[in-house]
Amino acid sequence: MRIGLVAAGDASAVRALDEHPLVDSLWVGGHVSSPNPTPEAMVGLARVAALTERVTVGTAVLLLPLYPPALVAKQIADLDRASGGRIALGVGVGGEYPQEFRALQIPLAERGSRTDEAIPLLRRLWSGEELSHDGPHFPMSDVRIHPAPAQPGGPPILVGGRKEPAMRRAALLGDGWLPYLYSPERYAASVATVRATAEEAGRDLGGFEWLVWVFVNIADDGEVAREQAARSLGGTYSQDFRAMIDRVAAAGTADEVTARLVAFHDAGARHFVFSIASGDAPRQPVVDRLLSEVVPELRSYGRPS
Secondary structure (H helix, E strand, C coil), rough: EEEEEECCCCCHHHHHHHHHCCEEEECCCCCCCCCCCCCHHHHHHHHHHHHCCCEEEEECCCCCHHHCCCHCCCCHHHHHHHHHCCEEEECCCCCCCCCHHHHCCCCCHHHHHHHHHHHHHHHHHCCCCCCCCCCCCCCCCEEECCCCCCCCCCEEEEEEEEEHHHHHHHCCCCCEEEEECCCHHHHHHHHHHHHHHEEEEEEECCCCEEEEEEEEEECCCHHHHHHHHHHHHHHCCCCCCCCHHHHHEEEEHHHHHHHHHHHHHHHHEEEEEECCCCCCCCCCCHHHHHHHHHHHHHHHHHHHC
């Protein structure tokens, strides 16, 4: 089992998480143009890579259809070498903010096909060898991206999303599955779909990573924790989460959150990416309780007997 957190906060907060023995990974997301002010994912990744020395650092997620694959390959290769081989590339297709696609002059309807073409092309570009490619979106000839990443073959490419096209993409092209806003039951169903799709295609999922992004909030009063989480998600996604917060987050007392995360483990998750959803309440006390009260119990549950 691996434990990750979204790398929010100032430099000292990020460094403290890098030094924490129970934290294995730190993650950044981002947009180019969205209703909420956010960093751009590649800039955020570079910042966290520079602030850390030990943990895996990854994007959750980079909206891959917005970027030229050769540029992504070069940036990720450079960051992987600079960080000593600690990069993970989580990718998604986006689409919830059409203005991003307008801003970058990318047809919204092409986001899936662009991503499907870009993922294997990234791995070819990471070989460090000269190549040509005749795909419909990214034709190129005699292109070499070098030096290659520190990780042989390049960093793992983890596919984020929620719907069946994303599951298919993970099963056929990805090195891992990273959904969000899921219940444990829906996560278990997605694992079955990914496995069945890979089996039908004859693809071995040995070494495949089963991640899950979980919004978390902890308080002594479970109802207060759930209300704070619903406000936090509502502000991010511009909808009312009060009726569904128990399905799409782990919010409540420490015991309630632990039980919820155990259910995700039983559904197949082995790498948790926690995003603190505390609303207007301070974030750091939730991080502290998560790492002191919940994660030790979760690790103990997941440890082979």
